[in-house]
Amino acid sequence: MKRTFVGLLAFAVSSAAWAQNYSGYTPASQKKQEEIEKKWLTTTDFSRFRTHLTALTSVPHTAGSVQNEKVRDYLVETMEKAGWKSTVYPYDILLPKEPGYSSVFVVAPVRIPLNNQEYVLPEDPYSAHPDLWPGWNAWSGSGNVTAEVVYANYGTKADFERLEKEGIDIKGKIVLARYGGNFRGYKAKFAEQYGAAGLIIYTDPADAGYMKGLVYPQGVFYNESSIQRGSLLTLDFTGDALTPFEPALPLDGAKKIKRLKPEEVGLHTIPVTSLPYGSVKEIFARMTGKPVPAGWQGGLPYTYRLTGGADLKVNLNVQQKKDMVRVYDVIGKWEGTENPDEWIIMGCHYDAWSFGSTDPNSGTAMMLALAESMNKLAQQGIKPKRSILIGHWDAEEHGVIGSTEWVEQMHDELKAKAVTYINLDAAVSGRNFGASASPSMKQVILETTQKISFPDSSKTLFEVWKGAKKQEPNIGNLGGGSDHIAFYMHVGVPSLNAGVGGPTLYHTNYDNLTFYEKFAEPSFQMGGMMEQWVGLLSLRLANADVLPYDIPRYATDLKTHFEAAEKQIKGYSPDFKGFVKVQKEIKELDIIAQAFDKAMAAQLKKQTKTAAQMQQINAKLRALEKAFIDEKGMYFGSWYRSLYASSDPFSGYASWVLPGIQYEIEGKKTDKLTEWDGRYAGAIQQLKNQISELNQLLK
Ligand SMILES: [Zn+2]
Numbered sequence: 001m002k003r004t005f006v007g008l009l010a011f012a013v014s015s016a017a018w019a020q021n022y023s024g025y026t027p028a029s030q031k032k033q034e035e036i037e038k039k040w041l042t043t044t045d046f047s048r049f050r051t052h053l054t055a056l057t058s059v060p061h062t063a064g065s066v067q068n069e070k071v072r073d074y075l076v077e078t079m080e081k082a083g084w085k086s087t088v089y090p091y092d093i094l095l096p097k098e099p100g101y102s103s104v105f106v107v108a109p110v111r112i113p114l115n116n117q118e119y120v121l122p123e124d125p126y127s128a129h130p131d132l133w134p135g136w137n138a139w140s141g142s143g144n145v146t147a148e149v150v151y152a153n154y155g156t157k158a159d160f161e162r163l164e165k166e167g168i169d170i171k172g173k174i175v176l177a178r179y180g181g182n183f184r185g186y187k188a189k190f191a192e193q194y195g196a197a198g199l200i201i202y203t204d205p206a207d208a209g210y211m212k213g214l215v216y217p218q219g220v221f222y223n224e225s226s227i228q229r230g231s232l233l234t235l236d237f238t239g240d241a242l243t244p245f246e247p248a249l250p251l252d253g254a255k256k257i258k259r260l261k262p263e264e265v266g267l268h269t270i271p272v273t274s275l276p277y278g279s280v281k282e283i284f285a286r287m288t289g290k291p292v293p294a295g296w297q298g299g300l301p302y303t304y305r306l307t308g309g310a311d312l313k314v315n316l317n318v319q320q321k322k323d324m325v326r327v328y329d330v331i332g333k334w335e336g337t338e339n340p341d342e343w344i345i346m347g348c349h350y351d352a353w354s355f356g357s358t359d360p361n362s363g364t365a366m367m368l369a370l371a372e373s374m375n376k377l378a379q380q381g382i383k384p385k386r387s388i389l390i391g392h393w394d395a396e397e398h399g400v401i402g403s404t405e406w407v408e409q410m411h412d413e414l415k416a417k418a419v420t421y422i423n424l425d426a427a428v429s430g431r432n433f434g435a436s437a438s439p440s441m442k443q444v445i446l447e448t449t450q451k452i453s454f455p456d457s458s459k460t461l462f463e464v465w466k467g468a469k470k471q472e473p474n475i476g477n478l479g480g481g482s483d484h485i486a487f488y489m490h491v492g493v494p495s496l497n498a499g500v501g502g503p504t505l506y507h508t509n510y511d512n513l514t515f516y517e518k519f520a521e522p523s524f525q526m527g528g529m530m531e532q533w534v535g536l537l538s539l540r541l542a543n544a545d546v547l548p549y550d551i552p553r554y555a556t557d558l559k560t561h562f563e564a565a566e567k568q569i570k571g572y573s574p575d576f577k578g579f580v581k582v583q584k585e586i587k588e589l590d591i592i593a594q595a596f597d598k599a600m601a602a603q604l605k606k607q608t609k610t611a612a613q614m615q616q617i618n619a620k621l622r623a624l625e626k627a628f629i630d631e632k633g634m635y636f637g638s639w640y641r642s643l644y645a646s647s648d649p650f651s652g653y654a655s656w657v658l659p660g661i662q663y664e665i666e667g668k669k670t671d672k673l674t675e676w677d678g679r680y681a682g683a684i685q686q687l688k689n690q691i692s693e694l695n696q697l698l699k
Pocket residue numbers: 349359360396425426
C-alpha cells in the first residue's frame with residue numbers, strides 16, 4: 001500500500017502504516033516475498049566484499065590500461081562463476097588514456113620545480129607502487145607556456161566575473177584555481193573563455209587539508225602532496241566526445257558509426273594540470289598583487305592576492321595525447337522467471353584514477369558479492385520474476401563514457417524494458433547512508449531501508465539514516481557526475497543513486513586499501529549491509545505484482561519545484577504571473593494520481609487481472625517517466641532530454657530540477673518562460689493522460 005490517499009499533510013504521520021505494507025504487492029504475494037527477503041538476508045556473506053575489494057584494487061587501473069582489462073576479466077569470471085550470463089560490450093572512444101608529459105616550475109624570481117605526485121609513505125605500502133602516475137587532468141590541451149599568474153578562487157562563473165569587475169586582465173596569464181565550488185572542467189572552460197594561457201588547479205588546505213584536521217596518513221585530510229585527478233570534459237552532451245546520441249561501436253565492427261572529428265567538438269585547448277598545496281605554496285608565497293576579496297583567502301599562511309605581479313613567472317608544460325581507445329562494459333544478467341523482459345538494472349563503473357578502493361570499486365565489490373549471494377538464493381529455489389542486470393561500466397572517470405555508450409546502444413530496449421537504474425558508484429565508502437532519486441523511486445527506498453539492520457547497532461538502516469529528529473530521511477534530487485546520467489536524463493529510466501559515504505581522499509593515489517582499512521570503513525560491515533539492501537530492493541522490484549513506483553509523488557514534487565522556480569523568477573521579474581498552464585495541470589495530476597493509488601490498492605486486494613493484463617499495466621507504468629522526455633531537449637544541449645532533471649550545465653555536479661526553466665533563471669531571462677510553461681504543461685498533461693489510462697485498466 002502507498003502511504004495514504006490524502007496527499008501532502010498525511011505524509012509524515014503515516015510511516016508506521018507503510019512500514020508493514022509492501023507497495024505493489026497483493027497480500028498473498030507479500031507473504032511469499034517476506035519469506036524470500038528473510039532468506040535473502042541470511043544468504044548474504046559479509047566476508048566476500050573484502051575478498052573482492054582486495055582483488056579489484058591491488059593495482060592502479062585507469063580506463064584503457066592493460067591493468068583495467070585484467071579487472072574486466074575478473075568481473076566476467078566472477079559473474080560467470082556465480083551463474084550470471086555475462087556480455088562484454090566493446091566501444092572505441094576518443095580518450096586521453098595517459099597523462100603524457102606534465103611539469104610546473106616557478107621560473108622567476110627563483111627557479112623551483114614543483115612536485116606533482118604523492119609522497120611515498122612508509123605507513124602505506126600502496127603509495128610506493130611503480131605504476132602510479134603524477135597528478136593530471138584528462139582532456140587538457142597541450143602547450144608549454146611561461147606567464148604571470150592570476151588567482152581565481154574556485155574558478156566558478158561568479159569568480160571570473162568578479163575578477164573582471166576588479167579589472168584583472170586574465171589574457172595570457174596562468175590561472176590558479178582551487179578545487180571546489182564546481183566541476184573542474186568548468187574552471188578550464190571559463191579560464192579559456194577569459195583568454196588564460198593555462199590553468200593550475202589545486203586543493204586548498206582550508207577546504208580539505210590541514211585546516212580541517214590531521215592529514216594522511218595520520219588523518220583523513222589531504223597532505224601537502226595529495227592531488228585530486230579528474231576529467232575536464234565539458235561538452236553539451238555526456239559520453240564519447242565523437243559520437244553524441246550514437247554508441248561508439250568498434251571501428252572494425254559491422255555497423256559503422258558516423259564520428260565527429262576531434263577538432264569539431266570544442267575540446268579545451270589550454271594546458272591544465274593539478275598540483276598539491278605543498279607545491280602551489282611556492283607560487284602563493286611570491287605573489288605581490290592586490291589582496292583578495294572576502295571569502296577568497298584559503299589556508300596557506302600568506303595573504304592571498306589576485307595577481308602575482310610582473311616579477312613572478314611560472315612555466316606550465318602539458319603534452320597530452322588523445323587516441324582512439326577500446327573500452328569495455330561488462331553486463332551480467334540474471335534472467336527473470338516470469339517477466340524476463342522487465343529489467344532491474346544496477347551499476348557502478350570499474351575504471352579508477354588509481355587503485356579505486358572507495359571510488360569506484362567499493363561499489364563493484366559489493367555488486368560481485370551480491371551476484372554470488374543471488375546464486376546461492378537460486379540454489380535454494382528462489383529466483384526473481386523480473387530480470388536483474390549488473391552493469392560494470394568502463395571510462396566513467398574520463399566523462400561518464402562507458403555507461404552512456406551502452407545506453408545509446410540499448411536505447412529502444414531500455415525505453416521499453418528498464419524498470420529502474422540503481423547507481424552504486426563508490427557505494428561503500430564509509431558509514432553514512434545517503435540517496436538521491438527520481439520521485440517515483442523514493443517510496444520503495446523508504447520501505448526497503450526499514451528491512452535492513454544497521455551493523456553494530458540495534459537500529460534499522462532507515463532509523464540510522466533519518467536520525468533522531470526527523471520523521472523521514474531526506475532523499476535528494478539526482479544531479480550529474482556519474483553513470484545514471486544517460487539512463488535518467490537521456491532515456492527517462494526512473495533512477496536512484498545511493499551509498500554509504502565517509503572520509504575520502506578523492507581521486508588521489510591514496511584511495512587504496514590501506515586508506516580504506518584505516519579510515520574509510522575499518523569495520524568491513526557496510527559492504528554486507530549495502531549488499532543486503534540493494535539485493536532486497538532489487539528483489540522487491542523484481543517480484544512486485546505492480547511496479548512499486550510512487551505515482552502521487554510526481555504531483556507533490558512538481559508542485560514544490562514549480563513554486564520554488566516561480567519564487568526565483570519573481571525575484572528578478574516581479575511582474576511574472578506564474579506558470580499558469582502548469583499549475584492547472586499539476587492540480588489535475590494530483591487528483592488523478594491519488595485515484596491511481598486507490599485503484600491500485602483495490603485491484604491488489606481483489607486480483608482480478610490476468611498475467612497478460614498485469615504486464616500491460618506494468619509496461620504503462622514504465623512508460624510514465626518518458627512523459628518528461630522531450631525530443632527537442634534543453635537549450636544548453638539537446639542530448640539532455642529530461643524536462644524533469646539534468647546536471648547543472650554551469651557546475652556539472654549539482655542537480656537541476658526543471659532544467660529548461662532553471663537555465664532561464666540562471667540568465668535572469670523571461671522571454672522563454674511562456675514557451676516553457678507550454679512545454680512543461682504538455683509533459684504533465686501527457687503524464688496525467690497516461691495515469692488516467694492506467695486507472696481505467698486497473699478497474
Ligand atoms: Zn566514481
